[in-house]
Amino acid sequence: xxxxxxxxxxxxxxxxxxxxxxxxxxxxxxxxxxxxxxxxxxxxxxxxxxxx
Amino acid sequence: xxxxxxxxxxxxxxxxxxxxxxxxxxxxxxxxxxxxxxxxxxxxxxxxxxxxxxxxxxxxxxxxxxxxxxxxxxxxxxxxxxxxxxxxxxxxxxxxxxxxxxxxxxxxxxxxxxxxxxxxxxxxxxxxxxxxxxxxxxxxxxxxxxxxxxxxxxxxxxxxxxxxxxxxxxxxxxxxxxxxxxxxxxxxxxxxxxxxxxxxxxxxxxxxxxxxxxxxxxxxxxxxxxxxxxxxxxxxxxxxxxxxxxxxxxxxxxxxxxxxxxxxxxxxxxxxxxxxxxxxxxxxxxxxxxxxxxxxxxxxxxxxxxxxxxxxxxxxxxxxxxxxxxxxxxxxxxxxxxxxxxxxxxxxxxxxxxxxxxxxxxxxxxxxxxxxxxxxxxxxxxxxxxxxxxxxxxxxxxxxxxxxxxxxxxxxxxxxxxxxxxxxxxxxxxxxxxxxxxxxxxxxxxxxxxxxx
Numbered sequence: 432x433x434x435x436x437x438x439x440x441x442x443x444x445x446x447x448x449x450x451x452x453x454x455x456x457x458x459x460x461x462x463x464x465x466x467x468x469x470x471x472x473x474x475x476x477x478x479x480x481x482x483x
Numbered sequence: 484x485x486x487x488x489x490x491x492x493x494x495x496x497x498x499x500x501x502x503x504x505x506x507x508x509x510x511x512x513x514x515x516x517x518x519x520x521x522x523x524x525x526x527x528x529x530x531x532x533x534x535x536x537x538x539x540x541x542x543x544x545x546x547x548x549x550x551x552x553x554x555x556x557x558x559x560x561x562x563x564x565x566x567x568x569x570x571x572x573x574x575x576x577x578x579x580x581x582x583x584x585x586x587x588x589x590x591x592x593x594x595x596x597x598x599x600x601x602x603x604x605x606x607x608x609x610x611x612x613x614x615x616x617x618x619x620x621x622x623x624x625x626x627x628x629x630x631x632x633x634x635x636x637x638x639x640x641x642x643x644x645x646x647x648x649x650x651x652x653x654x655x656x657x658x659x660x661x662x663x664x665x666x667x668x669x670x671x672x673x674x675x676x677x678x679x680x681x682x683x684x685x686x687x688x689x690x691x692x693x694x695x696x697x698x699x700x701x702x703x704x705x706x707x708x709x710x711x712x713x714x715x716x717x718x719x720x721x722x723x724x725x726x727x728x729x730x731x732x733x734x735x736x737x738x739x740x741x742x743x744x745x746x747x748x749x750x751x752x753x754x755x756x757x758x759x760x761x762x763x764x765x766x767x768x769x770x771x772x773x774x775x776x777x778x779x780x781x782x783x784x785x786x787x788x789x790x791x792x793x794x795x796x797x798x799x800x801x802x803x804x805x806x807x808x809x810x811x812x813x814x815x816x817x818x819x820x821x822x823x824x825x826x827x828x829x830x831x832x833x834x835x836x837x838x839x840x841x842x843x844x845x846x847x848x849x850x851x852x853x854x855x856x857x858x859x860x861x862x863x864x865x866x867x868x869x870x871x872x873x874x875x876x877x878x879x880x881x882x883x884x885x886x887x888x889x890x891x892x893x894x895x896x897x898x899x900x901x902x903x904x905x906x907x908x909x910x911x912x913x914x915x916x917x918x919x920x921x922x923x924x925x926x927x928x929x930x931x932x933x934x935x936x
Contacts, residue, residue: 449812
């Protein structure tokens with residue numbers, strides 16, 4: 432992973448830890464069903480559709 | 484009449500009855516904010532601006548022509564809302580914004596209704612954290628015990644309300660930032676359904692998760708304020724179909740679900756207080772295990788970091804030193820996430836919504852603690868509870884983030900105190916777009932737990 436030069440050791444550790452945790456979660460929950468589309472922008476109309 | 488402990492609704496009644504004037508109320512607020520300056524609630528307030536507004540409000544009320552119920556009520560504003568008369572800094576040195584005669588829509592609504600826009604409150608830098616310990620003016624202090632944090636990111640607003648400086652305050656909530664400090668400081672805080680309240684003029688953290696919300700000393704106060712938050716705003720497209728707020732007086736017996744499972748751990752102390760509070764309601768709370776929570780959390784974090792980095796990208800490249808070290812690390816993490824990872828996170832968001840809507844027994848309200856622990860001490864990096872050891876930051880958002888990821892309306896109400904005398908809050912979550920129903924149910928909880936009418 433490339434870091435910009437002025438990031439300190441603590442910042443680099445935080446970034447790496449954040450990305451490791453996020454990617455572990457994202458990869459664990461693979462959703463491949465074609466019905467699983469990204470959520471729409473949340474507006475009440477969209478929620479109404481969910482409720483029906 | 485107790486100026487420092489009255490709820491906003493009691494202040495409204497006192498003003499109407501002529502027990503005190505808007506001017507004397509404003510003078511009291513200024514005095515109290517100065518007396519309790521060590522709590523570090525405010526970035527700025529200006530005596531002359533406050534008194535000028537109060538004098539005009541006093542004249543209106545005295546002549547029997549108040550503009551609205553909140554005419555003359557001092558209201559504090561989180562420092563990420565644009566205000567025409569105060570600069571906006573988001574408690575960061577990165578991008579301070581001078582007053583430009585622009586009010587955020589909600590501020591404009593309140594000002595037009597006669598509220599006294601009292602000042603700007605301390606917050607976690609750019610709302611990018613839930614402890615309120617990262618701020619360019621220093622951390623806020625918990626009014627119940629100054630050795631403890633307030634939680635955040637709307638920590639200054641919570642302090643200003645809890646300590647009786649103002650009648651109510653404005654917050655914003657991306658992963659619990661209204662609810663967390665409200666719970667830690669023993670007040671009420673509400674996050675509306677995403678898309679029902681205007682975000683216009685509120686500096687974003689993550690625009691598909693952000694929601695503005697009121698913070699106050701009673702549920703009645705929250706309901707008085709919500710008409711000024713909710714409804715269509717042509718400046719915020721997400722509200723294009725938003726209904727105005729109309730309080731519901733009565734509701735039937737609610738179906739209550741008590742969520743548990745991995746990711747819902749809490750301290751024994753908090754668990755006991757919440758269970759006792761639920762018992763007081765005499766409602767049947769069915770246990771339901773919600774799974775995969777930590778994976779959904781990864782999705783929330785991905786969306787949060789990607790959107791925050793997108794918003795701050797230019798500033799990050801031009802003036803990276805303007806951000807605190809921790810905030811900059813968050814933004815740099817967002818810069819390293821890919822479009823595919825963001826889309827994967829959006830799929831997780833859809834999956835979480837389907838779980839909440841279709842895969843659970845029918846429900847009216849979900850019940851959780853707002854926080855798994857009482858407010859931690861300043862300087863503590865980690866917290867241990869329920870067999871988990873997590874960062875203090877993660878302990879604050881522990882139960883709150885999925886209300887933002889799903890867009891659901893959420894409310895925290897105070898229900899007890901810890902052994903050390905620190906407040907413990909209960910979170911109630913409702914169905915999307917049914918904010919009024921959630922508040923009606925919350926009234927039942929509040930009446931039976933706290934005896935509030």
